[in-house]
Amino acid sequence: MYQTPVRRKRKVIKNPYLPELVTITKIIDETPNIKSYQVIFNDPERMKNFSFQPGQVGQLSVFGVGESTFVINSPPTRMEYLQFSVMKAGEVTSAIHELYVGDQIGLRAPLGNWFPYEMMKGKKILFIGGGIGLAPLRTLILFMLDNRDDYGDITIIYGARTPPDLCYKKDLKEWESRSDIELILTVDNEYPGWDKRIGFVPTVLNEVAPSPDNTVAITCGPPIMIKFVLEGLAKLKFQDDHIITTLERRMKCGIGICGRCNIGTKYVCKDGPVFSLAQLKELPPE
Amino acid sequence: MAEIGFIPKDRLRDFLETVNKTIPVYVPCCEGDVVLFRRYAVDNVLCLDRPAHTPPKTIIFPQSECLFTFRFEKDPHDPKKTTIQLAEPEEPSEAIIFAARPCDAKGFTIYDRVYIDTDMPDPYYKKRREKTTIVTMVCPSPSPGCFCTAVGGSPANREGADVMMTELENGYVLESLTEKGKALLLYQYVEDGQAFREAAEAKQLEVKNLVHAPFQKEGVYNISKTIFNSDEFWETEIDKCISCGACTYLCPTCYCFNITDEHAITRGERLRNWDACMFFHFTLEASGHNPRPTKYQRFKNRVGHKFLYYPEKYDGVIACCGCGRCIRHCPVSVDIREIVAHLQSSTSDVSNTSEKEKKGD
Numbered sequence: 001m002y003q004t005p006v007r008r009k010r011k012v013i014k015n016p017y018l019p020e021l022v023t024i025t026k027i028i029d030e031t032p033n034i035k036s037y038q039v040i041f042n043d044p045e046r047m048k049n050f051s052f053q054p055g056q057v058g059q060l061s062v063f064g065v066g067e068s069t070f071v072i073n074s075p076p077t078r079m080e081y082l083q084f085s086v087m088k089a090g091e092v093t094s095a096i097h098e099l100y101v102g103d104q105i106g107l108r109a110p111l112g113n114w115f116p117y118e119m120m121k122g123k124k125i126l127f128i129g130g131g132i133g134l135a136p137l138r139t140l141i142l143f144m145l146d147n148r149d150d151y152g153d154i155t156i157i158y159g160a161r162t163p164p165d166l167c168y169k170k171d172l173k174e175w176e177s178r179s180d181i182e183l184i185l186t187v188d189n190e191y192p193g194w195d196k197r198i199g200f201v202p203t204v205l206n207e208v209a210p211s212p213d214n215t216v217a218i219t220c221g222p223p224i225m226i227k228f229v230l231e232g233l234a235k236l237k238f239q240d241d242h243i244i245t246t247l248e249r250r251m252k253c254g255i256g257i258c259g260r261c262n263i264g265t266k267y268v269c270k271d272g273p274v275f276s277l278a279q280l281k282e283l284p285p286e
Numbered sequence: 287m288a289e290i291g292f293i294p295k296d297r298l299r300d301f302l303e304t305v306n307k308t309i310p311v312y313v314p315c316c317e318g319d320v321v322l323f324r325r326y327a328v329d330n331v332l333c334l335d336r337p338a339h340t341p342p343k344t345i346i347f348p349q350s351e352c353l354f355t356f357r358f359e360k361d362p363h364d365p366k367k368t369t370i371q372l373a374e375p376e377e378p379s380e381a382i383i384f385a386a387r388p389c390d391a392k393g394f395t396i397y398d399r400v401y402i403d404t405d406m407p408d409p410y411y412k413k414r415r416e417k418t419t420i421v422t423m424v425c426p427s428p429s430p431g432c433f434c435t436a437v438g439g440s441p442a443n444r445e446g447a448d449v450m451m452t453e454l455e456n457g458y459v460l461e462s463l464t465e466k467g468k469a470l471l472l473y474q475y476v477e478d479g480q481a482f483r484e485a486a487e488a489k490q491l492e493v494k495n496l497v498h499a500p501f502q503k504e505g506v507y508n509i510s511k512t513i514f515n516s517d518e519f520w521e522t523e524i525d526k527c528i529s530c531g532a533c534t535y536l537c538p539t540c541y542c543f544n545i546t547d548e549h550a551i552t553r554g555e556r557l558r559n560w561d562a563c564m565f566f567h568f569t570l571e572a573s574g575h576n577p578r579p580t581k582y583q584r585f586k587n588r589v590g591h592k593f594l595y596y597p598e599k600y601d602g603v604i605a606c607c608g609c610g611r612c613i614r615h616c617p618v619s620v621d622i623r624e625i626v627a628h629l630q631s632s633t634s635d636v637s638n639t640s641e642k643e644k645k646g647d
Contacts, residue, residue: 016406017353017545017556021370063356063370063556064549068572090572104370223575250571252545255406258561259542260569262587263577265595284515284590 016255019061019106020046025081027101030167031160033088034132035097036073038081039107052076053114054139055246055274059254060084060096061106068092069251069269071136072109077146082109085135085167111254113274115140115244120216124152128229130201130221131160134167136246136273137220141175148180155210159186159201163194184208202228205236212238220246230277240278247273290486291471292479294457301475302326302384309419311382312345314338323383334385334453337429337609341390341538342383346414347397347560351375353410353545355555378414382470385423389434389609391446393538394420396596396605398446400541410558419466422447423458424490428497431610433623436499439608442490452486459486497608500623501630509593509629520582523625526618527564529581533612533620534562539592539605542568563588593626 022039030036037060041047054075059067068090074083086096099105117140125144129137137156144151156175160166166185175181186197186204197204202225210217217238219229226245233243249261249268256270264284266272293301305311306326315324316331321338323345324330352375361367383390394415401411425432425441434440444450448467452459459482462468470476479486513519534540544561548554561568564584570576578584596605606622613621 015354015374015409017409017558018372018374021372061556063358064547064554066547067545093572102367104368106370106372222573248571248575249577250569252543255408256404257400257408257541258544259563259591260561262591262595264590265598 016108017253019059019067019108021104022082022107024099024101024103024105027099030085030169031165034085034167035088036083036085036168037096037099038074038083039105040081041107042104047079050079050082050109052110054117054143055112055114055136056110057112057254057269057273058082058084058107058109059111059251060086060092061108062092062095062099063106065095066092067106067108067252068096069111069254071139071246071273073135073138075139075143075146077143082107085132087132108254112269112272115218115274116276117143120144121150122152122214124213124215125154126210126215126217127154127156127158128201128205128217128219128221128233129156129158130225131165132167133219133221133225134158135220137218138168138171140218142171145181152214153182154180155182155184155208157184157186157201157204157208159188159197159199159204161188163187163191200228201225202232205229205232209236212236212242216242216244218244223248233277240281241276243277245275245277245280247275249273289462289468289471290479290483291460291462291476292457292482293460293476297475298332298458299328301473303328304474305382305470309380309382311384312342313384314386323386326384332385334423335426337387337389337425337432337611339611339615340536341393341609341611342386342420343390343393343397343538345381345383346394346418347411347541350557350559351410353556353558355553356549357553359552378410378417380417380419381414382419382421384421385451386420386447387425387609388422388441388443388445388447389425389432389439389607390538391420391422392434392439392443392607393446393609395446396539396603396607397541399600399603419448419470420446421449421451421460421467421470424450424452424486425493426453427493429610429614431613431621431623432497432608433500433610434608435494435497436501436623436626437604437606437608441493441497452489454482454485454489457482459483461486501627509626513629514586514590514594517582519628520586523628524582524585524620527581527585527620528618529564529566529584530617531562531564532615532617533622534564534588535560536611536615538607538609538611563591589622589625589629593629 021042024037024039026038028036057069057071059069061067070084072082086093088094088097127137175183186199217233247268251261251269252258254269256267261268302311311326312323313326314321314333316333321333323342355373357371359369401408448464450461459479462471542561543558545558547556569578592605
């Protein structure tokens with residue numbers, strides 16, 4: 001018979017719903033509707049002890065408005081601050097866009113799982129991103145650049161609607177100038193002054209047609225882009241377990257309890273957000 | 287071993303009165319035609335002969351509760367600076383749920399696996415659960431829509447209970463099942479119940495046969511994944527559903543919630559409120575994308591969660607206690623028993639996946 005687990009050994013448990021206070025140290029305008037926020041913990045000790053893995057997320061709180069989930073897009077190899085990029089879309093993100101340097105917000109982090117970077121060692125890496133979907137990829141790209149010798153060639157295919165909608169322009173410029181990264185940029189339509197590729201990301205992927213040999217593909221972007229990128233990668237004969245994506249769902253608790261972000265038995269907030277295509281195929285179609 | 291007490295019928299109120307003086311006791315009460323769990327009071331009308339309309343889950347998992355409060359404070363020296371103070375709510379007090387039904391108590395065990403038995407337990411639920419003593423009453427007669435025996439329960443099921451109470455002609459036999467339960471038997475008006483042990487056991491056996499299982503076939507429980515994943519099945523099956531959410535709010539095992547902030551000027555609180563997977567907004571993202579935009583997808587998730595996903599995660603345990611409230615109170619008569627029966631009705635064309643097979647692969 002099932003015994004209620006209330007008589008377990010008691011230990012002091014941290015309240016997973018209670019955010020820690022952080023202060024905004026820098027705000028970067030990425031695109032007309034995306035801003036990046038660099039934050040540090042108010043408690044300097046916590047800043048020193050804090051650790052996370054590339055791909056893990058955090059819940060940012062604007063007290064009085066609510067919480068939303070964002071990936072920590074600065075890498076764990078650069079711990080002077082934690083960076084989050086916020087696209088103005090709903091109530092919480094609008095409230096975050098109203099904030100200034102020096103303002104305090106709440107943070108619950110790290111939550112969720114992370115990119116299987118151990119498995120990627122010694123392999124070629126193909127990043128495919130769209131719009132703000134570059135945020136989680138940025139963490140891993142910077143992490144790999146900081147451990148450059150562990151990984152093979154890095155190719156990045158990144159697109160947005162228009163050139164001003166491309167995120168992390170400073171990073172893009174740097175990556176473009178590096179000889180150990182191939183950066184392919186695209187925008188949806190022609191645009192004055194744009195001399196690079198034109199077309200949707202999945203189309204560009206087909207054109208570039210990267211080889212699946214010893215290569216891991218990591219993709220993130222709007223759901224419709226991910227759908228066609230996954231199809232494109234399958235056509236290019238990438239193995240299901242070498243295709244990694246990060247999913248987005250509405251999340252509240254962040255610890256796999258509140259029930260809204262599940263796909264079958266898996267909770268995106270806790271069991272994800274990083275899944276391989278092989279793992280996704282085991283879940284009920286949704 | 288279990289200790290056995292007995293409370294004569296005419297002493298029940300005295301007993302409740304006494305306990306209630308030290309620990310709040312929640313009892314099923316008649317309020318008009320409705321039976322609800324209320325804090326014991328001298329003038330409330332006890333109702334033990336039928337299940338309460340709402341389960342007692344609200345006593346351990348309130349419909350709305352404060353997770354913490356926050357306060358903004360201006361820096362007296364620098365008017366541009368504001369600091370934030372967070373404070374957790376006070377510890378919950380002890381409580382006793384008296385005369386819950388075995389299905390209601392089982393509901394909490396479904397919660398426990400998700401809220402307590404995890405690497406990140408929910409402190410609010412955990413504390414209340416630990417401080418609450420649950421007295422379940424052996425179900426004297428099933429109500430329309432009851433199907434506890436089909437989901438691993440029974441009218442005399444002990445799961446989740448601290449004390450098992452059996453009603454006899456002249457009084458109530460109380461059997462303690464946990465330490466918390468033992469403590470309750472020490473109160474005044476509880477007599478020694480050894481003499482009634484056999485009568486209670488006989489009664490428990492008798493009621494076990496009263497509820498028939500509408501879908502377990504020979505003890506085996508199979509859901510066809512082919513039917514489950516067919517959109518047509520769900521579209522037809524729950525065409526009439528109006529997404530009102532009554533089934534989830536009245537369900538002893540439904541545990542989804544939402545988190546919202548309420549605030550005025552310099553202070554406020556973060557609240558947790560019951561939410562329901564039947565609502566369009568439950569999964570709606572700020573971008574406008576909604577992974578479960580139609581009611582049939584939402585209903586599929588509800589049934590899937592209870593009869594497929596949860597059992598897959600937790601050793602085949604079904605996340606339904608068979609209380610039948612969702613059937614009795616559905617305004618358009620959606621019947622989950624029929625749906626589950628249909629999900630396993632066709633056996634020839636499908637690869638049935640029993641929980642055991644699943645674990646094997």
